[in-house]
Amino acid sequence: MAQYAIETRGLTKTFGSVVANSGIDLNVKEGEILALLGENGSGKTTLMNMLSGIYKPDSGSILVNGEEVSINSPEDAKKLGIGMVHQHFKLVDTFSAADNIWMGKEKAGLTLKKKRYGEIAEIAEKFGFELDPKKKVCHMAVSEKQTLEIVKVLYYGAKIIILDEPTAVLTVQEIRRLFNVLRRMKEEGHAIIIITHKLNEVMEISDRVTILRKGEYITTVDTAGTSEKELTEWMVGRKIDLNIRRPLVEKTRPLLEVRDLVIENDEGSVAVDGVSFYIRGGEILGVAGIAGCGQKELCEAIAGLRPLKSGQMVHKGDNIAGLPPKAILEKGIAMSFIPEDRLGIGLAPSMSITDNMLLKKYRDARGPFVDRKEGRRDAQSVIADLSVVTPSTETPVRRLSGGNVQKVLVGREIKAGPNVIVTAYPVRGLDINSSYAIYDILNVQKEKGVGILFVGEDLDVMMALCDKILVLCHGRVMGVVHAHKTTKEELGLMMTGSLDLTEKYEGKPAGIAKDSLIDEQEGKEA
Amino acid sequence: MGFHIVKRENCPWWQRLILYVAAVLIALGLGAVVLLFMGVDPIEYYYQMFTMGTVGNRIAYKTFMNYLKEFVPLALTATALSLAFKMRFWNIGGEGQFIMGSIAAAFVVFRFGPVLPMWLTLVLMCLAAMLVAGLYGSIAGVLKVKFGTNETLLTLMLNYVALYVLNFIGETKADWNFFLQEQSARPVFKNFSSIAAFPQFALGGKFQLNLCVILTFAVGALVFIYLKYTKQGYEVSVVGDSLGSARYAGMKTGWVILRTVFLSAALIGLAAAFKVGTAGVLSTSITDDVGWTGITVAWLAQLYTPMIFLVSALICVLQHGSMVAAATFSQVDSSFANMLQGAILFLVLAADFYTRFRLARVKKGEKKNG
Numbered sequence: 001m002a003q004y005a006i007e008t009r010g011l012t013k014t015f016g017s018v019v020a021n022s023g024i025d026l027n028v029k030e031g032e033i034l035a036l037l038g039e040n041g042s043g044k045t046t047l048m049n050m051l052s053g054i055y056k057p058d059s060g061s062i063l064v065n066g067e068e069v070s071i072n073s074p075e076d077a078k079k080l081g082i083g084m085v086h087q088h089f090k091l092v093d094t095f096s097a098a099d100n101i102w103m104g105k106e107k108a109g110l111t112l113k114k115k116r117y118g119e120i121a122e123i124a125e126k127f128g129f130e131l132d133p134k135k136k137v138c139h140m141a142v143s144e145k146q147t148l149e150i151v152k153v154l155y156y157g158a159k160i161i162i163l164d165e166p167t168a169v170l171t172v173q174e175i176r177r178l179f180n181v182l183r184r185m186k187e188e189g190h191a192i193i194i195i196t197h198k199l200n201e202v203m204e205i206s207d208r209v210t211i212l213r214k215g216e217y218i219t220t221v222d223t224a225g226t227s228e229k230e231l232t233e234w235m236v237g238r239k240i241d242l243n244i245r246r247p248l249v250e251k252t253r254p255l256l257e258v259r260d261l262v263i264e265n266d267e268g269s270v271a272v273d274g275v276s277f278y279i280r281g282g283e284i285l286g287v288a289g290i291a292g293c294g295q296k297e298l299c300e301a302i303a304g305l306r307p308l309k310s311g312q313m314v315h316k317g318d319n320i321a322g323l324p325p326k327a328i329l330e331k332g333i334a335m336s337f338i339p340e341d342r343l344g345i346g347l348a349p350s351m352s353i354t355d356n357m358l359l360k361k362y363r364d365a366r367g368p369f370v371d372r373k374e375g376r377r378d379a380q381s382v383i384a385d386l387s388v389v390t391p392s393t394e395t396p397v398r399r400l401s402g403g404n405v406q407k408v409l410v411g412r413e414i415k416a417g418p419n420v421i422v423t424a425y426p427v428r429g430l431d432i433n434s435s436y437a438i439y440d441i442l443n444v445q446k447e448k449g450v451g452i453l454f455v456g457e458d459l460d461v462m463m464a465l466c467d468k469i470l471v472l473c474h475g476r477v478m479g480v481v482h483a484h485k486t487t488k489e490e491l492g493l494m495m496t497g498s499l500d501l502t503e504k505y506e507g508k509p510a511g512i513a514k515d516s517l518i519d520e521q522e523g524k525e526a
Numbered sequence: 527m528g529f530h531i532v533k534r535e536n537c538p539w540w541q542r543l544i545l546y547v548a549a550v551l552i553a554l555g556l557g558a559v560v561l562l563f564m565g566v567d568p569i570e571y572y573y574q575m576f577t578m579g580t581v582g583n584r585i586a587y588k589t590f591m592n593y594l595k596e597f598v599p600l601a602l603t604a605t606a607l608s609l610a611f612k613m614r615f616w617n618i619g620g621e622g623q624f625i626m627g628s629i630a631a632a633f634v635v636f637r638f639g640p641v642l643p644m645w646l647t648l649v650l651m652c653l654a655a656m657l658v659a660g661l662y663g664s665i666a667g668v669l670k671v672k673f674g675t676n677e678t679l680l681t682l683m684l685n686y687v688a689l690y691v692l693n694f695i696g697e698t699k700a701d702w703n704f705f706l707q708e709q710s711a712r713p714v715f716k717n718f719s720s721i722a723a724f725p726q727f728a729l730g731g732k733f734q735l736n737l738c739v740i741l742t743f744a745v746g747a748l749v750f751i752y753l754k755y756t757k758q759g760y761e762v763s764v765v766g767d768s769l770g771s772a773r774y775a776g777m778k779t780g781w782v783i784l785r786t787v788f789l790s791a792a793l794i795g796l797a798a799a800f801k802v803g804t805a806g807v808l809s810t811s812i813t814d815d816v817g818w819t820g821i822t823v824a825w826l827a828q829l830y831t832p833m834i835f836l837v838s839a840l841i842c843v844l845q846h847g848s849m850v851a852a853a854t855f856s857q858v859d860s861s862f863a864n865m866l867q868g869a870i871l872f873l874v875l876a877a878d879f880y881t882r883f884r885l886a887r888v889k890k891g892e893k894k895n896g
Contacts, residue, residue: 303774305773305774324776325774325775325776326776326777327776329775329776335774345768345770345771346774347768348768348771348772349767349768350767351764351767355763359764359771359774359775360775360776362760365757368756368757368758370755370756370757370759370760372755
């Protein structure tokens with residue numbers, strides 16, 4: 001029997017009546033990368049949390065280097081050489097990189113020693129990381145923070161490294177760099193478990209794949225002997241078509257036009273800098289960009305939640321800049337923004353699905369009372385249409401799993417029958433099945449002549465789903481490209497600001513429609 | 527082998543009930559230990575306390591009427607506070623709002639009572655108390671909406687401002703001060719029970735039901751409906767749950783906050799008017815600490831209006847009962863009730879933990895071969 005770096009046998013964990021993990025057998029050898037694949041709620045995170053000592057298994061055993069161990073706390077996991085890189089970074093913003101590593105170190109002593117910078121620089125170099133130990137976390141980009149997290153677990157001497165969706169926040173180029181690092185770690189003899197939803201990444205980086213479905217262990221296969229299609233079938237339990245539809249719809253005149261928009265963020269610095277674009281009915285305009293490049297501010301401004309510093313916003317020829325959220329809502333512009341914590345904007349987490357369905361239309365009922373009957377009807381139909389997993393329509397939204405929360409939000413927005421949908425990260429963290437359900441919904445809306453602004457993360461998806469893609473870099477437009485003509489490399493370069501295509505077509509600046517209603521309006525005024 | 531904490535998915539209502547009842551029983555048990563140390567038979571003491579000495583008492587109806595006089599302000603104040611708490615507006619200024627309401631009510635009685643018919647005086651009393659208390663509470667609301675100040679600190683501080691205003695009125699002999707007795711050389715609050723008192727209805731025997739009790743239950747029912755079924759109540763919940771989502775839904779959040787805070791404080795003012803209108807005299811301890819106890823009650827009842835009435839009733843039994851029992855057991859001070867109340871609160875919160883989590887034994891599963 002081969003020696004495994006880490007192995008689980010029949011690991012089971014239940015939360016109340018919900019079985020999160022049942023009888024999971026998983027193993028990784030030294031110098032091997034194992035991908036853990038499964039839909040939302042299939043128990044991946046629970047499993048990893050058991051390995052890293054956050055949860056205790058109800059039954060089953062964990063073996064490290066062939067010996068049975070009991071992991072009672074993250075401290076135990078650290079001692080056993082298990083390091084976890086969480087999806088949400090656990091760093092102190094005001095500390096330097098080195099101090100963030102240092103504070104978790106045992107026997108660090110009472111004083112901060114100068115040599116810590118050197119020590120940490122050394123280990124970073126060994127694995128080929130670019131990391132400035134003196135840089136403060138608050139000045140770091142997302143990818144740097146992630147690098148820091150990885151260096152941290154390596155510094156603590158982890159031999160078994162678990163990465164929870166590490167690629168979700170990275171650009172194509174950054175992902176490539178991360179994978180190079182992972183390969184180097186593999187050569188050094190580390191055992192790596194990587195959680196990801198993206199099948200192409202699984203195919204690229206892993207040696208073997210373990211698949212979970214609804215908390216159950218399904219199988220483990222060699223990556224070399226499988227295909228994306230097969231993996232999906234294992235994961236979903238049935239055959240599924242992986243192609244995203246891009247129906248061709250006759251486009252109308254611009255529904256929503258935005259010209260030279262300048263928006264400030266909460267700190268008062270410019271987050272969106274002179275952005276222009278337009279959306280026609282029957283078209284999906286993608287917005288690509290590294291996280292935090294003004295997407296949030298843009299969405300909030302369109303919904304009327306954030307004041308414009310300057311610029312124009314025109315809906316069907318009417319100026320909507322400076323209108324209150326309610327007025328914008330009434331014009332049929334629906335905005336849904338899925339923040340990292342999924343609950344920030346758009347939902348009232350402690351309230352029931354029914355109540356959340358009513359959020360934007362509770363006023364429409366006649367008289368002083370809220371029409372819960374209608375809310376319940378809406379809730380039932382969204383639950384049925386999007387197969388939301390919930391005990392009832394009266395369950396508080398925060399009790400649902402992430403994917404189901406998103407379905408409730410997106411479902412409600414579409415139910416309202418808007419003519420412009422602004423949706424940011426609608427499939428963030430969703431599994432394949434639910435993601436495709438949402439792409440389908442968006443396509444159905446598109447075919448109805450709705451204009452859709454799709455702020456996304458996954459370039460592959462955007463290239464397949466969107467008609468055009470607008471690329472943002474630090475709040476500036478780097479260009480608008482046709483989704484079927486562009487490449488991932490081109491988009492990646494634009495996202496990092498190395499390629500500016502705003503002047504690609506002479507005489508037609510990016511983001512301004514030929515038949516713009518803004519110009520017509522101005523013409524009238526003149 | 528060991529225990530670890532596991533989250534509960536759902537706690538059935540009967541299990542919850544058992545836990546809460548157990549918490550109260552344990553608190554009473556702790557109280558019994560203290561009583562035993564003081565050489566008092568706990569069973570007899572508790573018997574006196576929970577029956578409030580009514581058994582075999584010829585004037586039991588009077589005890590019950592006095593009991594209701596304590597119950598009305600507490601239940602109403604706790605209900606009013608629950609409105610603000612539902613919006614996560616931490617109004618701990620119930621004391622101050624109550625005091626301002628009672629001053630306003632007394633003002634109406636002294637200025638207009640002698641010339642107006644009694645029913646009109648009573649109505650004006652209630653309205654004035656509601657308006658003044660409402661505005662007083664709104665100070666913290668306006669500052670929060672405008673400048674984002676912390677309402678907890680402000681409402682707390684405003685309690686003391688109100689208290690010292692009342693003390694000032696109560697201790698300043700002057701020509702303008704019509705709140706005090708003219709005849710007395712020492713500053714003493716003037717009694718006005720002959721000018722304005724809430725009507726009572728005889729309900730068989732000597733027991734008389736005060737109009738305030740009926741009104742309190744009516745207001746309770748209205749608040750319950752307001753929070754649960756109306757659009758405004760819905761707005762309160764959304765604003766409390768997620769301010770961002772409320773703005774996103776197009777609610778005027780500043781307005782919702784102001785409206786709710788005013789309503790909450792105004793109802794506390796109403797409680798004050800009821801208190802003043804039954805007591806017939808102001809006093810510097812007019813509040814009976816309902817502004818504080820009301821907070822406890824609202825949270826023990828988890829902001830659920832029917833529960834607020836139930837908890838208020840129980841707390842009043844403790845307070846009133848311990849006073850009655852103090853007559854028999856002179857060595858036990860009536861503040862024993864406060865201790866008991868603290869123990870109950872603490873243990874109910876502990877029980878609350880068990881409604882959401884449970885302890886589970888760590889099992890080792892059977893090992894597989896392989």
